[in-house]
Amino acid sequence: MAELKPHRTITLSFQHMDDIEHVDDAIHKDISSATRCGDSLFVCCDETAGVDRLTPDGGWGNHTHFNLGDFIDLPDGPGGEMDIEGLDCDGQWLWITGSHSLKRGKFKPAEHDPVEGLAQMAKIKRDPNRYFLGRIPLKANPDGYAPVGEDGARRATWIELKKKSSKLIGWLEDDPHLGPSLTIPSKEYGFDIEGMVGRGMRVWLGLRGPVLRDHAVILELEMKVDGDGFLKPRRIDGDRRYRKHLVPTAGEGIRDLEVDGDDLLILTGPTGAGDGRSDILRWHGFMGETRSACVPPERVTHVMEMPYRGAVDHPEGLVNWPEEDKGVLVLYDAPAEARLPEPEKILADVWKLPG
Template sequence: MPILSQIVTFSGKIHKSEDLSAIANFEIDGRPYLVVGSDESKRRVQLLKQKSDQGYVVDDDLEITLPVSEKADEIDIESIAFDPKSTCLYIMGSHSQKRKTVKITDKTAAENRVRLTDTKISPETDRNRIFQVFLKPKTGKVKGEIKQTDWLKEVFAKDNYLKRFIDIPSKENGIDIEGLALQQNHLFLGFRGPILRGNYVPVMVIDCNDLDDSKAPKEYEIRLVQLNGSAIRDMTAVDDGFLIIAGPMGDAPGPYSLYFWDGTDMVYGKDRPRPMPPAVIHLEDIEPPIGTDGAQGKAEGITVLAETATEYRALIIYDSIKDGNPQLWHISK
């Protein structure tokens, strides 16, 4: 079992504090910082500086405003990764679509039944972006213009694994990116949906250098991982692989689990037997906390603060609970 500390605190005003869905950590001039984003945010990303071993405070001077219109729909920030070499934040929109959902507290039962028959799909084009935010290493201020890439949907439309899901809403097994990790100058995009037959979850691998091109790249990888039927809710790079928060593809309350994945494709055959040790190792079950209003949290973000030969020290945040209810986990390898 992990050693779990629940006394990590975020102080200051967190934007959309009950909807945190993305987190990463880095240093500014030797001082530890976190960056957090919300899936309900239109264009704000916040930085928090460490004030104690288990406390972080919002640094209002370093708030990032992404270059989208104030009238834009939500960007649906679901994942963030940081490159220490270039001091660049990669901020990922979910690239998902949606349709009307049941609203038990706002609609009558009859109205909700009608909503379940609705065929209109909202394309939510503001979600179809990857932002590159370069920071000044000494101050943490944004350096130069914030870059953005919007060609991923073009790649999906031509990809044999993904193209049949491109017009399906998220939560209905449509495309929904919720994991992002950086390793060896490549971005690993983890999908909440779709889950393919055989419970294979796609992970797209793209070269960071391709983000500087206006045209979609011709070369990329789709690796497939199995998480016992679950989807990717977030992922982060560690030595020799990745940590993955696995959870429901849809709106089910759970279960949530934490896995190690070595990064290799998990489609096997008579010419490629299953390896030992396996490519994926179940590390822990995650029991989401309950908020003061009775709402159950959804494990949505993970960042590794430190790694040793025997354990990971990771911070996990939860959607649907104030300030993400940050938890510090010591996880045995």
């Protein structure tokens, strides 16, 4: 079968990491999510504590990095990674979430002998910056939208951050479906957020893991601002502060989410660390679902399968692209060399959704 081809490609141009404070990795090679607000395209690298804005310049460039630690008191400091895995623009608000996941130590053969490697692999690490979930005002400037701590009466708000714990994880600890996954590292089928959308004060979080009997999990929260100025989910499912939607995904985890009219587009991919298939699904009328339940199969349709390229070009970001009818922009992690035409540049694909 001939490989599917994108409708067109666009070039994204970034500053060199040495020119950006608190950035130690090449942003364009490690994109984890994306969203668009007008002519501002926001992307994030999961190795930083910030978001990055591109604007049209023939391709997309004029790169500006915004360090969230400039106006958020992050428990690991402004230089600690947030593992941002979800971005979404709702009007002039930018919703942001970290993965809320654990990570296992790595065996590095160049640094460890085999016995030391075994000890490293026994270490489970918790980065408190990863527990961020909040929304940030976007201020309209002549050069594009900028995330700020406040803009008039609008202020950045988030779920209260703790040095040694996560409030969201605490609310999930006794959950019969998700509780067992909370002590398991990401990419080993543990709890791992990798997509989000926000509309008003409703937020949907897509989980890469766990996957339950071929169903991926989307958590829905309805936020309020408490007396201390923090976001806090309301109790919306009995005593629980969230709804669970189990979406039939044929065993794939969620990599990103995007609202399309009344529907939710779901970018899927492997749950574990290995390579595998990636698809775009459509959950019809998702905002009308107001109870925890399994989503009926007839409510979820398969839109398209993304080309599989093995160890490279893993689809990670999904953005509606209004310049094309039924167009979406897909951005990739682990880019192939052919996707890197020049230093600090990467090619992203515009796909036209069938139907």
